[in-house]
Amino acid sequence: MKKSSPYSIDRNLLGRSIEAGPLEDPWNEPLEEVFLLTEAIANTPDQPEYAEISFEQGLPVALNGQTLSPVNLVSQLNDLAGKHGVGRIDMIENRLVGIKSREIYEAPALLVLIQAHRDLESLTLTADVTHYKRGIEETYSQLVYNGLWYSPLKAALDAFVQQTQARVSGTVRIKLFKGTALTVGRKSVNSLYTPDLATYGSDDKFDHKAAEGFIYVWGLPTRVWSQKVRG
Numbered sequence: 001m002k003k004s005s006p007y008s009i010d011r012n013l014l015g016r017s018i019e020a021g022p023l024e025d026p027w028n029e030p031l032e033e034v035f036l037l038t039e040a041i042a043n044t045p046d047q048p049e050y051a052e053i054s055f056e057q058g059l060p061v062a063l064n065g066q067t068l069s070p071v072n073l074v075s076q077l078n079d080l081a082g083k084h085g086v087g088r089i090d091m092i093e094n095r096l097v098g099i100k101s102r103e104i105y106e107a108p109a110l111l112v113l114i115q116a117h118r119d120l121e122s123l124t125l126t127a128d129v130t131h132y133k134r135g136i137e138e139t140y141s142q143l144v145y146n147g148l149w150y151s152p153l154k155a156a157l158d159a160f161v162q163q164t165q166a167r168v169s170g171t172v173r174i175k176l177f178k179g180t181a182l183t184v185g186r187k188s189v190n191s192l193y194t195p196d197l198a199t200y201g202s203d204d205k206f207d208h209k210a211a212e213g214f215i216y217v218w219g220l221p222t223r224v225w226s227q228k229v230r231g
Contacts, residue, residue: 007034013074015087015107026092026102037082037106041179044085048177050184051080053116055172058165060113074109081108085179096146112181116172119183124167124190133164 006021018034032040054062063073063080081087087108093101121130136157143154170188174181 013071014110015078015105018104018106019101023102023104030090030104034104035088035106037078037108038087039083039085041085044083044178048175049080049084051077051112051174051176053077053113053172053174054170055117055120056169058117058161058168060117062171074113077109077112081112081176081181082106084176084181086176086181087111088179112174112176115181115183116174117168119186120170120172120188121164121168123186123193124170124188125164126192129164133160136160 007018007023008020010017016037018030022028023030023034050064052062052064053060054065060070060073061067063076068076078087087106087110089103089105089107089111091103091105093103095101121133125133140154140157140161143149143151143157148154167190169190170186172183173185175184
């Protein structure tokens with residue numbers, strides 16, 4: 001904070017955080033003056049642009065076919081996504097000491113990377129691992145937010161994350177337009193997507209007769225419960 005600005009601003013490679021001043025009233029809309037990395041929607045291009053992000057074992061390694069270092073990839077993706085107004089967050093945080101804080105963030109590259117990475121996981125991981133990992137992510141983020149980077153729990157979660165990422169390699173295509181980042185394509189040599197099982201056409205290889213027995217067994221506990229409750 002300084003005399004020329006009422007805001008408290010922090011910045012690093014992943015983005016900016018802005019607080020204080022008029023933002024301390026959670027009803028006040030942030031003025032455009034607080035933003036630096038992201039364009040206002042009114043100023044964004046009228047044509048969409050695409051970002052193809054390639055991952056190897058969960059780590060982003062290339063942008064639009066060009067292999068980049070992590071720093072350069074994040075930097076370039078910040079510029080690309082920010083130009084289209086992607087990456088703004090306005091939220092109320094719960095600090096460790098119990099105080100609520102209103103924070104404005106700009107993190108164009110980080111938000112796009114999280115979205116692309118999760119989409120690639122949905123293609124390459126089994127359903128149970130994908131669903132369970134979402135809870136792990138919440139715990140992991142809280143540990144980092146609360147400054148427990150070197151805790152034994154965080155180290156244990158690192159082992160889980162490393163194991164799950166072994167097959168998370170591939171490319172995700174993101175469409176950037178007017179403040180939105182929409183996943184429109186994904187591919188991976190480790191894809192678990194099976195076209196002849198997923199198709200609705202005549203090439204369908206799924207045995208639909210097998211579903212009848214599955215539905216009966218799957219619904220049995222609920223059916224028994226209903227009969228007992230309703231008499």
